[in-house]
Amino acid sequence: MTGTAAATPQFETNGGTHSFPAGKALRLDSGATLSPLEIAYKTYGRLNATRSNAILVCHALTGDQHAASVHPVTGKPGWWDRVIGPGLPLDPERYFIICTNVIGGCMGSTGPASIDPSTGKPYGLTFPVITIADMVRAQAMLVEALGIETLFAVVGGSMGGMQVLQWAADYPEKLFSAVCIAAAARHSAQNIAFHEVGRQAIMADPDWRGGAYETAGVRPEKGLAVARMAAHITYLSETALQRKFGRELQRDGLSWGFDADFQVESYLRHQGASFVDRFDANSYLYITRALDYFDLAARHDGVLAGAFRKARDVRFCVLSFSSDWLYATAESRDVVRALNAAGCRASFAEIESDKGHDAFFLDEPQLDRTLRGFLGANAAARGLA
Amino acid sequence: MSGAVREDFREILRLVRPNARVLDVGCEEGELLELLGREKQIDGQGLEISPAGVAACLARGLAVVQGDGDRDLDHFPTRAFDYAILSKTLQQMREPRHVLSELLRIAEQAIVSVPNFGHWRMRVSLMTRGRMPETRVLPDPWWATANIHLCTLRDFTDLCRDLDLRIDACAALSGGKPARPINPDGPLENWRSETALFLLSRRADAVPQAAPLDLFGEVALPTPEGVKPTRRRKVSAPSS
Numbered sequence: 001m002t003g004t005a006a007a008t009p010q011f012e013t014n015g016g017t018h019s020f021p022a023g024k025a026l027r028l029d030s031g032a033t034l035s036p037l038e039i040a041y042k043t044y045g046r047l048n049a050t051r052s053n054a055i056l057v058c059h060a061l062t063g064d065q066h067a068a069s070v071h072p073v074t075g076k077p078g079w080w081d082r083v084i085g086p087g088l089p090l091d092p093e094r095y096f097i098i099c100t101n102v103i104g105g106c107m108g109s110t111g112p113a114s115i116d117p118s119t120g121k122p123y124g125l126t127f128p129v130i131t132i133a134d135m136v137r138a139q140a141m142l143v144e145a146l147g148i149e150t151l152f153a154v155v156g157g158s159m160g161g162m163q164v165l166q167w168a169a170d171y172p173e174k175l176f177s178a179v180c181i182a183a184a185a186r187h188s189a190q191n192i193a194f195h196e197v198g199r200q201a202i203m204a205d206p207d208w209r210g211g212a213y214e215t216a217g218v219r220p221e222k223g224l225a226v227a228r229m230a231a232h233i234t235y236l237s238e239t240a241l242q243r244k245f246g247r248e249l250q251r252d253g254l255s256w257g258f259d260a261d262f263q264v265e266s267y268l269r270h271q272g273a274s275f276v277d278r279f280d281a282n283s284y285l286y287i288t289r290a291l292d293y294f295d296l297a298a299r300h301d302g303v304l305a306g307a308f309r310k311a312r313d314v315r316f317c318v319l320s321f322s323s324d325w326l327y328a329t330a331e332s333r334d335v336v337r338a339l340n341a342a343g344c345r346a347s348f349a350e351i352e353s354d355k356g357h358d359a360f361f362l363d364e365p366q367l368d369r370t371l372r373g374f375l376g377a378n379a380a381a382r383g384l385a
Numbered sequence: 386m387s388g389a390v391r392e393d394f395r396e397i398l399r400l401v402r403p404n405a406r407v408l409d410v411g412c413e414e415g416e417l418l419e420l421l422g423r424e425k426q427i428d429g430q431g432l433e434i435s436p437a438g439v440a441a442c443l444a445r446g447l448a449v450v451q452g453d454g455d456r457d458l459d460h461f462p463t464r465a466f467d468y469a470i471l472s473k474t475l476q477q478m479r480e481p482r483h484v485l486s487e488l489l490r491i492a493e494q495a496i497v498s499v500p501n502f503g504h505w506r507m508r509v510s511l512m513t514r515g516r517m518p519e520t521r522v523l524p525d526p527w528w529a530t531a532n533i534h535l536c537t538l539r540d541f542t543d544l545c546r547d548l549d550l551r552i553d554a555c556a557a558l559s560g561g562k563p564a565r566p567i568n569p570d571g572p573l574e575n576w577r578s579e580t581a582l583f584l585l586s587r588r589a590d591a592v593p594q595a596a597p598l599d600l601f602g603e604v605a606l607p608t609p610e611g612v613k614p615t616r617r618r619k620v621s622a623p624s625s
Contacts, residue, residue, distance in 0.1 A: 340462070343465055348449075370440060
């Protein structure tokens with residue numbers, strides 16, 4: 001399916017939205033409850049007879065459930081289609097792979113653009129503030145609804161990696177293994193600062209309308225685009241940006257004005273403009289907030305190892321990229337040290353790459369080899385064919 | 386067991402109890418951990434600095450952490466393992482003394498092997514050539530070697546004494562020959578053991594001891610005040 005923008009992969013086995021019955025409300029960390037709850041998801045491959053081959057893939061901030069499926073809005077291949085597929089590290093012929101859209105998202109799961117049953121209008125800013133733990137609780141409800149007691153693995157990068165760590169803290173008994181890629185156990189001041197720039201850009205857009213833009217029939221596209229532009233810089237390494245663009249100009253000579261003279265400017269504008277087609281501004285506010293609130297150690301008196309005390313039977317693999325400055329290797333090392341301190345079985349590798357944080361989406365053979373090796377060995381340990 | 390097993394691995398395999406929890410510091414490509422897993426059903430964890438080594442371990446299904454023995458041992462909890470293995474890399478550590486103490490904090494017992502700079506080849510080479518020895522055990526020139534803290538057998542047993550470590554077993558390894566159980570304080574061993582492999586544990590009742598004389602006239606250490614020099618008890622390898 002890579003390269004061709006139309007076909008649904010043959011190994012896609014389900015796709016849709018699970019609506020929980022009215023009695024099944026999602027209780028949130030904030031104290032609020034979310035009901036009705038809908039979770040949009042995709043599955044690849046088939047659940048085996050013993051229901052022991054399920055892998056949950058968790059997406060990043062602006063990702064969605066279309067991990068290996070053509071994106072319905074952009075028509076582009078799935079965001080992890082180079083990892084999920086026959087013969088690839090997450091092989092649907094061997095595993096039953098589930099990817100859900102996080103709550104607060106905008107691709108079908110309940111989020112700020114969903115209709116608030118009490119008003120009949122989109123939630124907007126009346127949507128409750130959510131956390132990474134809330135996202136994971138919702139995923140656990142879906143996994144249970146699919147009849148799966150234990151996941152063979154939970155895998156994710158960036159915000160997905162944070163969900164993986166949260167899974168290990170909250171549902172260790174439901175996990176056989178966990179793969180956390182390019183993530184951290186908490187958001188740093190710098191992480192929060194970049195997100196705040198993005199949120200302020202959205203809220204400064206007059207079309208944001210206090211979050212009620214949908215009712216007003218407008219969209220804060222300019223603000224959301226600027227938020228994406230700022231964030232996009234944090235996903236790339238300085239080396240990658242320099243290599244890709246340097247000081248190259250769009251056309252001969254300078255404009256002596258404020259057009260996009262430099263190719264890097266044009267690239268960022270394009271990133272911003274295309275992002276607004278597929279993402280909702282309020283979702284961006286809510287999900288970045290969830291990330292900023294993330295601090296796994298907080299509930300354990302600030303001791304990260306405390307979060308993993310019950311996860312001693314989970315097999316962990318933590319991976320970082322050498323040029324990632326958004327969630328740097330040091331952050332992953334802190335996670336590994338906490339896992340060691342808690343007596344967990346942990347593997348850790350720093351993958352050499354100059355592509356920055358986004359390396360986990362890109363062609364990194366060492367990432368593939370590591371995933372394949374780790375999952376393959378654990379599949380053998382779990383007795384998967 | 387295949388005949389291709391390294392002699393030091395064979396000796397380690399002999400020392401390790403079945404089903405033990407084992408940390409291999411500097412596990413390279415995980416050969417030893419895999420062997421111990423297969424033969425002794427151990428629960429293993431590796432620590433390895435090279436990305437290629439880490440990748441190879443992961444592909445073998447081993448638990449491995451990319452890290453550095455000098456820095457990353459501090460984060461393991463006390464007594465998390467039955468054995469901590471440090472095979473031939475102690476002399477490459479920035480702080481071998483600290484590393485050795487850490488190994489015996491993390492694990493009940495440590496298995497440590499060290500190339501013996503007191504081996505006759507070293508001494509003869511240094512004496513006749515007047516240059517840093519380059520031998521089959523330490524083949525690199527001085528400016529390229531990773532071995533920054535070389536020691537003799539005598540130096541190592543002194544350090545163990547200093548750290549209150551008990552030598553539970555010791556074997557000499559030379560070339561590809563089978564391991565030979567030795568008394569590391571035996572006067573000849575500092576001459577003839579190319580590499581020595583130790584099984585160490587923390588001593589509960591520590592008594593400082595004087596070092597015996599070396600054949601080539603190395604003097605015994607002064608006895609600490611107030612402690613009568615006692616003969617070191619004979620150390621032998623446990624039967625497997």
